[in-house]
Amino acid sequence: MEPAKKQDPLVLVADIGGTNARFALMDERGDVVRTETRQVAEYPTFLDALDAFLEHGGEHPTRASFAVAGPVTDGHAAFTNSPWTIDRAQLRDRKGFDECLVINDFRALSAYALSPPLGDLLQIKPGQPIADAPVLVIGPGTGLGQSLAVPDVDNIVTVPTEGGHVVLAASTDEEDRLIELMEDELGRAVTGEDVVSGSGLERLHRAMLTAKGQEIGKFSAPDITQGALAGDPMALATVNQFLLFLGTLASNAALSTGARRGVLLAGGILPRVREILVKSGFTERFIGESPMADYLRRIPVHLIIAGDAALRGAYVALRRAEQGTCATPM
Incomplete structure (x- = not known):
C-alpha cells in the first residue's frame, strides 16, 4: 500500500x-x-x-x-x-x-467587512455607525461589485447582489448629456457598471471628450488614472466625474439597504486614485440634498486599501x- x-x-x-x-x-x-x-x-x-x-x-x-x-x-x-x-x-x-x-x-x-483591521482602511467620510445595521461593500474593478454584511446575533449573513446593474441616474444637466451620449453608444439604458468600472471609465472619458468637442484618441483606464494623477486636466475631470457617479450609486445603495454601520469602498481602481477621491465631490454627492441627507451624513465611508x-x-x-x-x- x-x-x-x-x-x-x-x-x-x-x-x-x-x-x-x-x-x-x-x-x-x-x-x-x-x-x-x-x-x-x-x-x-x-x-x-x-x-x-x-x-x-x-x-x-x-x-x-x-x-x-x-x-x-x-x-x-x-x-x-x-x-x-x-x-x-x-x-x-x-x-x-x-x-x-x-x-x-x-x-x-462582506465576510471581511464587519471586522477589518484599522490599517486596512482609509476614512473618506466620518459618521456614527450603528452596530447592528448592515455594512455595504461597493467598488469598481472589471465590473461594479456590491454586497452586504448583515450581523444577526452570533451569526453573519453575507449577501452578494447585482446592484452594479441598476440604471444610472443623473444629478445635473451635464450628467444628463453624458448619459445620453453613452446611451447612444450602448443602444440601451446606461447602468452603474457601464460607467463605474474599468471599461466604464473609458466610456465616460469618450463621452466627456465628445461633449467638449474634443478628438477621441486611444486610451485605457490605466492611462486615464495615470493622467489624472499627473494633473492632466481632461483625465482629472473624467476621474472626478467617475467618483461623482460612484457617490450617487453608493448613496442610493446605502438608502436601499439600510447600511447604517457603514460603507466600504473596494475594487482595484479606487486605491490607485485615493488622493483624488479624498478631495473629490464624492462625499457631497453621497450625502446629497434630499430629505434623507441627515441619515446619509451619519453613515461612515471608508476605502479598503489592503490588497489582500x-x-x-x-x-x-x-x-x-x-x-x-x-x-x-x-
Missing part, C-alpha cells in the same frame, strides 16, 4: 478575477504564509493555474476557499472575460479537498462555514 500523502494544515484561499488569480496559503491564525499572482491568460483552465501554484510550494491543503469575480450558483462559477470555470464538486474530486468554498468575491469582502482583503475574506467565510455561523455549503 502506498503511504498516504502528507496533508498540510494550511488553508488555501484565492481571489480570482478575469485578468489575475491571486493564490495564498494561510495558517490557523489567518496569517498569509505564501502568496502568488498568476495571469489568467497564461493558463487554459483554473485547475492548471491552481496546480502551478501548489506544485511550486509542494503543499497539499485539504481546506480551500475561492473568491470569484462573478455570480456563483451551487458552487459553480463561469467568467465572462475568460474561458475559466470553477466548480466546487470538481475541486473536491480532483484535489481531494475535505472542505471547499466557492463564493462571489464581494461576498468574501478578498483573500482574508475568503478565509473568514470558510472559518464561519466550519463553525456553522453562515449557511454557505462546502
Whole structure:
C-alpha cells in the first residue's frame, strides 16, 4: 500500500478575477504564509493555474476557499472575460479537498467587512455607525461589485447582489448629456457598471471628450488614472466625474439597504486614485440634498486599501462555514 500523502494544515484561499488569480496559503491564525499572482491568460483552465501554484510550494491543503469575480450558483462559477470555470464538486474530486468554498468575491469582502483591521482602511467620510445595521461593500474593478454584511446575533449573513446593474441616474444637466451620449453608444439604458468600472471609465472619458468637442484618441483606464494623477486636466475631470457617479450609486445603495454601520469602498481602481477621491465631490454627492441627507451624513465611508482583503475574506467565510455561523455549503 502506498503511504498516504502528507496533508498540510494550511488553508488555501484565492481571489480570482478575469485578468489575475491571486493564490495564498494561510495558517490557523489567518496569517498569509505564501502568496502568488498568476495571469489568467497564461493558463487554459483554473485547475492548471491552481496546480502551478501548489506544485511550486509542494503543499497539499485539504481546506480551500475561492473568491470569484462573478455570480456563483451551487458552487459553480463561469467568467465572462475568460474561458475559466470553477466548480466546487470538481475541486473536491480532483484535489481531494475535505472542505471547499466557492463564493462571489464581494461576498468574501462582506465576510471581511464587519471586522477589518484599522490599517486596512482609509476614512473618506466620518459618521456614527450603528452596530447592528448592515455594512455595504461597493467598488469598481472589471465590473461594479456590491454586497452586504448583515450581523444577526452570533451569526453573519453575507449577501452578494447585482446592484452594479441598476440604471444610472443623473444629478445635473451635464450628467444628463453624458448619459445620453453613452446611451447612444450602448443602444440601451446606461447602468452603474457601464460607467463605474474599468471599461466604464473609458466610456465616460469618450463621452466627456465628445461633449467638449474634443478628438477621441486611444486610451485605457490605466492611462486615464495615470493622467489624472499627473494633473492632466481632461483625465482629472473624467476621474472626478467617475467618483461623482460612484457617490450617487453608493448613496442610493446605502438608502436601499439600510447600511447604517457603514460603507466600504473596494475594487482595484479606487486605491490607485485615493488622493483624488479624498478631495473629490464624492462625499457631497453621497450625502446629497434630499430629505434623507441627515441619515446619509451619519453613515461612515471608508476605502479598503489592503490588497489582500478578498483573500482574508475568503478565509473568514470558510472559518464561519466550519463553525456553522453562515449557511454557505462546502
